[in-house]
Amino acid sequence: MTRSAAEYDCVIVGAGLVGATLALGCDALGLRTALIESRDLTAPATAGETRGLALAVTSQRILQGLAVWPDLAAVVTPIRRIHVSDRGHFGFCRFAAADLGLDALGHVCPAATLAEVLRCRLRTLTHGTLRSPATLTGVASATDRITVTIATATGSTELTGSLLIAADGVAAPTAALLGITHRIHDYGRDAIVANVTVERPQPDTAFERFTATGAIALLPLGGARYVSIRTLPRALADAALAVSAIDYASDLSQAFGTRLGRIGDVGARQSFALKLVRAGACPIPRALVIGNAATAVNPNAAQGLNLGLRDVAVLIDDLADARGAGTDPGALAATFARRRERDRARVAAFTDTLAQLFTSEAPPLVAARDLAMLTLDLLPPLKRAFLRRATGIGVCPARLARGLAPRVTP
Numbered sequence: 144m145t146r147s148a149a150e151y152d153c154v155i156v157g158a159g160l161v162g163a164t165l166a167l168g169c170d171a172l173g174l175r176t177a178l179i180e181s182r183d184l185t186a187p188a189t190a191g192e193t194r195g196l197a198l199a200v201t202s203q204r205i206l207q208g209l210a211v212w213p214d215l216a217a218v219v220t221p222i223r224r225i226h227v228s229d230r231g232h233f234g235f236c237r238f239a240a241a242d243l244g245l246d247a248l249g250h251v252c253p254a255a256t257l258a259e260v261l262r263c264r265l266r267t268l269t270h271g272t273l274r275s276p277a278t279l280t281g282v283a284s285a286t287d288r289i290t291v292t293i294a295t296a297t298g299s300t301e302l303t304g305s306l307l308i309a310a311d312g313v314a315a316p317t318a319a320l321l322g323i324t325h326r327i328h329d330y331g332r333d334a335i336v337a338n339v340t341v342e343r344p345q346p347d348t349a350f351e352r353f354t355a356t357g358a359i360a361l362l363p364l365g366g367a368r369y370v371s372i373r374t375l376p377r378a379l380a381d382a383a384l385a386v387s388a389i390d391y392a393s394d395l396s397q398a399f400g401t402r403l404g405r406i407g408d409v410g411a412r413q414s415f416a417l418k419l420v421r422a423g424a425c426p427i428p429r430a431l432v433i434g435n436a437a438t439a440v441n442p443n444a445a446q447g448l449n450l451g452l453r454d455v456a457v458l459i460d461d462l463a464d465a466r467g468a469g470t471d472p473g474a475l476a477a478t479f480a481r482r483r484e485r486d487r488a489r490v491a492a493f494t495d496t497l498a499q500l501f502t503s504e505a506p507p508l509v510a511a512r513d514l515a516m517l518t519l520d521l522l523p524p525l526k527r528a529f530l531r532r533a534t535g536i537g538v539c540p541a542r543l544a545r546g547l548a549p550r551v552t553p
């Protein structure tokens with residue numbers, strides 16, 4: 144790879160789950176990388192983060208390729224079956240890992256644990272530098288480099304890189320500094336996340352139940368523990384956050400139904416506004432966006448992080464190619480968004496369609512969605528095709544997505 148006058152090959156802004164994973168991939172390639180994070184990564188990890196994230200098979204492979212998975216293996220819970228149903232209507236669909244000849248369709252990983260494991264690995268970067276707490280405040284692009292200004296506790300400083308990667312989350316500052324505009328659709332709904340226990344757990348089985356007020360997902364955390372994600376119109380969500388844990392549990396039990404028995408032991412509740420946010424083209428050379436900074440979707444199908452990790456897998460392949468060919472990594476920015484457009488658009492459309500389809504009680508729409516669910520349930524080839532898409536299998540040919548370590552050029 145051409146070693147330009149820039150100090151770094153890659154400057155990554157944002158050490159969330161996506162930016163941190165990318166930094167590990169860059170380090171494996173031997174790239175000089177600066178990772179800038181506004182949170183203090185020496186402070187306790189994401190206090191209050193209770194979410195369990197469903198990591199699809201492809202994400203597992205990506206984390207395997209970066210040797211992160213062994214640190215998670217003891218804490219993740221496999222999803223071997225998924226039961227989807229439409230409360231009060233006839234539609235339902237069952238998915239099983241066996242449908243694809245797999246041991247598991249994915250795994251539920253506590254988000255705080257994944258963040259902590261990545262954070263530990265960031266402390267051992269060989270070629271990279273972690274700047275935390277440090278906040279990006281300015282960007283200037285020249286023909287041979289991109290210069291970023293960061294604010295730290297000791298003042299303002301400049302770093303230069305060949306390629307700037309914005310991984311700083313939904314409609315975050317870097318995009319604005321780069322002149323990127325966003326298409327935003329606010330669903331007017333919030334997701335309330337809380338860990339719960341159930342009376343009659345079904346091992347390794349995830350549930351998605353569509354109800355008149357919104358979806359309820361229950362993801363297994365092992366034993367009787369599940370993470371519940373309940374989507375409600377914003378006013379109802381505010382009210383649901385205000386009631387006691389006992390009342391919340393009873394309301395959740397009532398809305399979900401009796402399949403898992405009584406729901407109880409509701410832990411801390413976290414609320415998230417649901418939006419579809421898509422970044423437009425980046426007008427500045429040598430810069431690109433990944434993860435939520437590029438595409439933030441409704442969490443109804445557990446796709447967001449999985450999509451962001453596929454951004455990482457493809458970018459690592461591109462960076463490996465540039466390194467092997469001795470070319471400027473900054474040139475990747477011109478083609479990367481195009482290469483990712485199909486996957487991103489597909490996931491955005493899939494999650495948006497689900498959100499629209501399952502928030503309507505209009506009889507023709509209810510009949511159509513329930514027929515679609517039954518058809519999916521009854522036709523194995525259709526089910527397999529659907530599952531392959533939902534788990535990201537076959538949509539991303541990158542090395543990491545196949546569980547292979549990044550290709551390193553000596």
Ligand SMILES: Cc1cc2nc3c(=O)[nH]c(=O)nc-3n(C[C@H](O)[C@H](O)[C@H](O)COP(=O)(O)OP(=O)(O)OC[C@H]3O[C@@H](n4cnc5c(N)ncnc54)[C@H](O)[C@@H]3O)c2cc1C
Nearest residue numbers: 157159160161181196197279311312434435445447448449
């Ligand atoms: C309720 C809910 C459930 C979900 N469940 C799933 C699931 O089961 N499966 C799944 O695949 N996805 C799921 N998702 C989506 C997933 O959480 C996100 O896609 C993922 O966390 C995005 O990670 P990210 O690193 O791109 O962004 P973020 O997590 O937002 O990270 C951005 C980072 O950038 C830093 N930053 C911001 N501005 C600056 C700046 N100026 N300078 C420096 N640093 C900066 C921030 O501090 C942060 O650390 C869920 C989302 C929600 C809301």
